[in-house]
Amino acid sequence: MNDPIHIPVMANEVVHYLLENNGTKYLDCTLGAGGHTALLIEKANRSINVTGIDIDETAIDACRKRFKGSSKVRVEHGSYGNLEFLDRRIGLGDLDGIIADFGQSSDQLLSESVGMSYQQSAPLDMRYDRSAGMTAEEFLNSVGFDELKRLLKEIGQESNASQIARAIVKAQPLSTTDDLVKAVSSVSSPFKLNKVLSRVFMVVRVVVNDELGAIDRFLTYAPTLLKRGGRIVCISFDSNQDGRVKNAFRSLANPCICPPTLPVCLCNRIPTLKVITPRALQPTESEIESNKRSRSARLRVAEKFNPQPITSSR
Numbered sequence: 001m002n003d004p005i006h007i008p009v010m011a012n013e014v015v016h017y018l019l020e021n022n023g024t025k026y027l028d029c030t031l032g033a034g035g036h037t038a039l040l041i042e043k044a045n046r047s048i049n050v051t052g053i054d055i056d057e058t059a060i061d062a063c064r065k066r067f068k069g070s071s072k073v074r075v076e077h078g079s080y081g082n083l084e085f086l087d088r089r090i091g092l093g094d095l096d097g098i099i100a101d102f103g104q105s106s107d108q109l110l111s112e113s114v115g116m117s118y119q120q121s122a123p124l125d126m127r128y129d130r131s132a133g134m135t136a137e138e139f140l141n142s143v144g145f146d147e148l149k150r151l152l153k154e155i156g157q158e159s160n161a162s163q164i165a166r167a168i169v170k171a172q173p174l175s176t177t178d179d180l181v182k183a184v185s186s187v188s189s190p191f192k193l194n195k196v197l198s199r200v201f202m203v204v205r206v207v208v209n210d211e212l213g214a215i216d217r218f219l220t221y222a223p224t225l226l227k228r229g230g231r232i233v234c235i236s237f238d239s240n241q242d243g244r245v246k247n248a249f250r251s252l253a254n255p256c257i258c259p260p261t262l263p264v265c266l267c268n269r270i271p272t273l274k275v276i277t278p279r280a281l282q283p284t285e286s287e288i289e290s291n292k293r294s295r296s297a298r299l300r301v302a303e304k305f306n307p308q309p310i311t312s313s314r
């Protein structure tokens, strides 16, 4: 990677919510170009340490250079979908804060070798971790009509899923982003084409990288790494991601499964998180103006709860 072009999204909010608790030990689960990590280090009025992980080796190499010589930043290759393994391998626990900024960086989107953008001619790869897993080409050439239609509907909320899936399956074998653009364009209105293409490319990227599975595993394990009062900040860029964060935070804050007619809680499930942002925060207009990529960002914050068994009246 050359000089990073990625601008950290909702940086003021990330810094505010993570540093507010006067902590010292943080985890950046989506290091990317290192933007959020660098800001946390710069803005803290005390000495803090950040472990930064990313699944993309190119991003990791660039961050190793960026933070070379800094004793405050530890850079590790790994997936937020596999935090338990990473925790056992390098020890992550007792954290004051965690940041996860989901999706792709601008550097990945504009990379000529990865094929994540419909605006770039590139081989259909789309993997964040190019050493493992199925490429977009392998996926698109092996998927059947029914499965592709389902994925376009469920992940992309694409109303023309049927026609698009049929056009893609008919175009098999595909090998470049241009092949995919051509297939989708053949059945889409030119007026809506850009939106449709970005949805189709997003769906393929999400499937190839098992992004939603990784987010679910992250949301299960990450809260266990926080110390009391520790905060978790998640930035999502679509409703699949944000819905998962919202539901996970809510169910960890309100885990009781007793029928509402019961006067006291009998399930004894203990809240482990407190929701700090009842509604997702959005970027300010001036941020959207200066960084268009931020426009769909939704930020949610939760805090590790002081666990007390629920014994009294509900």
Ligand SMILES: C[S@@+](CC[C@H](N)C(=O)[O-])C[C@H]1O[C@@H](n2cnc3c(N)ncnc32)[C@H](O)[C@@H]1O
Pocket: 006, 007, 008, 009, 029, 030, 031, 032, 033, 034, 035, 036, 037, 053, 054, 055, 056, 059, 078, 079, 080, 081, 101, 102, 103, 104, 105, 106, 128, 209, 214
């Ligand atoms: C939006 S960028 C993060 C940008 C970063 N916050 C910054 O300010 O530079 C998202 C990053 O998440 C990484 N990523 C995607 N899936 C991942 C996973 N399962 N585990 C770890 N990192 C992942 C991508 O490689 C990408 O670098």
